Amino acid sequence: MNYKLLQHDFRTGLLRKRYLWLPLLFIIPCYISSRITTALGMPGTWLDYLCFFFFGCEPIYLNSLDKVILPVQWLSLVGGLLLVNLDYLLYDLDNAGQQIIVRSASRTQWFISKCMWNIASTMVYFIEMAVVAWFFCVIKGGESTLTQISEVSVGTYNVAEITLQDGGKLAFAAILMPFFTLAAASLLQMALCIFIPPVFSFFFVFMIMELSVLLPFPVLMGNAAMAIRSGILHPGFMNVGMEILANTVVMVGSIVMGAIGFRRKDIIKWRE
């Protein structure tokens, strides 16, 4: 691994202005969450707020389509991340990255560095989310803990298996799994950008995520990013092992496919 490439990607890729706008995306779920805490008459913990972001929606079955309510908040958060990570690879190739890549002497190393950046960028997205949630939690007088949930989460998730001692379980389903899934989805989107224009790769991946809302199969990766569908919280729903496997396959497949594709790619301005 060439750490100089990684340094460049972190420097140029993570300091873009679009990260400054992200808190606006996170304020709405936090506001809704704070309304719930107010209604329940108790301050939620920091973990309560975080677990609300990727709540998602319960599985939709085709025989009950009249009751379909799309999880707008979840789709916005997924779409937001995909847009943030959409065009950096091609943007960099059109700019300073061209000077970098000829000095790096390796297309594969350059692409791997972009994959590392992509995962780091997803991490920044979640960190910003956590910071906004922390502010709301503090303002509402809640406890700044990432291990304890309160009655707020128990009420929000409304799942019999959740108790106040299940903070770790909930954090896994509502934070770690969405992070892992979105990192995989974002890598897939970046790998597709090598073959098709970025706007198409965005819509392709976003369609998979939308399809996940309608079809509750573990192989459709979006299911793993909806905490309410997690088999950990609700044993009858998604198989977590299958979800992890599916996401790992997407992640590794995207890196391999992207690296092979990038070795053959002509580096010209992507609009040419």
Add this chain to the structure above:
Amino acid sequence: MAMKIEIKDATKYIRKALILNHVSVSLQSGKIYGLQGPNGSGKTMLLRLISGLIKPTSGHVLIDDKELGIDMDFPPSMGILIEAPAFIDAYTGLRNLELLADIKQVIQKDQIIQTLQKIGLDPNDRRKYYKYSLGMKQRLGIAAAIMEQPALLLLDEPTNALDEVGVALICNIILKEKERGALIVIASHDGLFLRSLADELYYVTEGKVEKRNVCEEES
């Protein structure tokens, strides 16, 4: 330092459009090669082909008998200025060059400063890159290409946005790079500029490359 480049019957299609048409050229160190031709004739694409940024649809590019794209991704010692120079807007010229030099780590800060001075830029200029004029950006692009004293120098329209003094300075620098033993390929639509520098002149039109005699061109 010595380098030999052979392009053997290279053809390039991009989205079914013929960009380079059975190009065969042999280039060697210590010479300046000029690529002349109208806009869209394929000069820049030929530079990209030599640099490894694009791959031939058919044919081969050999760098010291090793095939580009198979034995190596990019020529091992190369400086490029292809199309418009591009740097990180938020940094000064010096900082941008330092970051680039940091990748290969073959030169130190004082050599970067010398290069900037040689090209007519002030190393102590605190202005960010985005505040540079077009001419300053062009000079910085040339500085990035030459600072590591590469064996291969590819310059695409190097006189763009430069005034007469700037053009004379660049001519002087290119000749010094030649004396150092670099293999230099310059693409330009400016025939006069090319004829004043090139040892061999190639005319590029509709993807075809024809060798021209420099003296004939002058007459």
